[in-house]
Amino acid sequence: MSDSILSIQNLSKSFGAIRASEDISLDLHAGEIHALIGPNGAGKSTLIAQLAGEIPQDHGAIFLGGQEISNLDTVARANAGLARSFQVSSVVPNFSALQNVMLAVQGNQGRTFTFFKPVLRDVELVDNARTYLQQVELEGRANVSASDLSHGERRKLELAMALALEPKVFLLDEPMAGLGAEGSKAMTALLADLKHKAPILLVEHDMDAVFALADRISVLVYGRIIATGTVEDIRNNPDVREAYLGSESL
């Protein structure tokens, strides 16, 4: 499809006898949130790790903006426009929120190898980083050490770092994990905005959030995608009910 930004084709990965990903194909269109759901152990995190370049695939290919990125490492994929958040928040703990975002801005602009200019006095870089903190409503916490931020704030900080990469695609691994009802609502609002910057592949357990946000949903069970469709399609799909939702009604 012409407007598909991220395209995964026949991706497979086995660990010994366990098939973590089996012939997975899906794509992400401009401006959409494509949610990936599935029971625990379905292979969602493995898929994210493969997309991010941490686990090499056995077969298949990944295309980002029409370019194959299957054989690039993590760093090269980030530079190609893939921004990810981690299932367990991953920030630089002793850095302030601002410094964390500055690191990401620097990574995006390829300005890491400047040795003499004091980075905190680089007005352009600092302002740039502040803008991203503003977009996730963290500007008031800019100078707080990341290790002192609340869990929810750290989630937002990760989002700001992803934004700072000005990516082609967001890869978000359970951004709602551990957030309370309030936090989830705030995050849902942020993500609804975020998709206009770049499409989102969203792995999430919070069904309320998924149904509120997703334009399309793929259901992953035992490493295979058993259905892809709109929220309505997925709600009414008997296989999905059988395999994933069980007797629980939606």
Next chain:
Amino acid sequence: MQERHFNLLCIFFLLAIPIAGLVLDEPYYITLATKVTILAIAGVGLNLALGYGGLISFGHAAFFGVGGYVAGIIASHALNYDPILEWPFLIEGTTQMLILWPLAIVISAFFALIIGLLSLRTNGVYFIMITLAFAQMIYYFAISWPSYGGEDGLSVYLRSSFPGLNTMDGLTFFGICFVWLMFAVWLSSRMTNSGFGLALQASKQNAVRVAAVGIKPFKVQLIAFVLSGAITGLAGALYTDLNRFVSPSVLSWHTSGEIMIFVILGGVARLYGPLVGAAVFIVLEQTLGGVTENWQFWLGLILIIVVLFARGGVIGLLTKEVRNE
């Protein structure tokens, strides 16, 4: 006290001691202050890798020793009127510091590049061990290489020269070393506050995150390791000139350990930590060493106390600036 003020105080004391030596006609004070200065430069080098980069190198003696031997070997050729190489082209030795320094820096940086390329593939305890192993290899090579004194070391009977200065004068040589120390501190301050420094300190804490924003932690750490080795190598060259002698002991793991002690004692990732650490070390060696042969027992005790109760080292203890290290 603020760390900035404490640092100024350190510089003041470092300058006051050789001047006191001059006034009191105790040239030994000048020698001690010069030794502290040179060891502090070695520490500033290690601090870049260990303190800011989290790269716990137990092999910095390699760079200190290589720098020292580069200076010693080239100078000894000049003093003996014995060319280093006659064929296919003539390379003569020299006693010009302005030539010896860049060579010591470049060659120790080259060693750091090779050792870093191989060692940085590991981390944690393996990194400590592999850097130690490389340094020990060079140590045993120096011992078994008879051309330059082998185990007995290599004497350089004249200190190398600097245009317009009498380097044999203790105070002048101290001045040269002091300028180098200030330059090394300035350099490390600029670098750790730069964009590169941000990435280096981030790589120490969360390399996966650094990779995820599109920066190669390996590349950042390798550059830091090479710069670190180069600075420590320069200190080695100065040390040869101070002692007018270089022996394999500068390459031994004791030296690596001592440079590490300077950094930890003074305060890891503190700009002036290595200077304070080296000063405390030399003062203890001079005072306790006069009382008991086993003064290192007390050094060990102090080190344990610092590590357990004063993670910021002496600087962390004496200044109020709190940091999470």
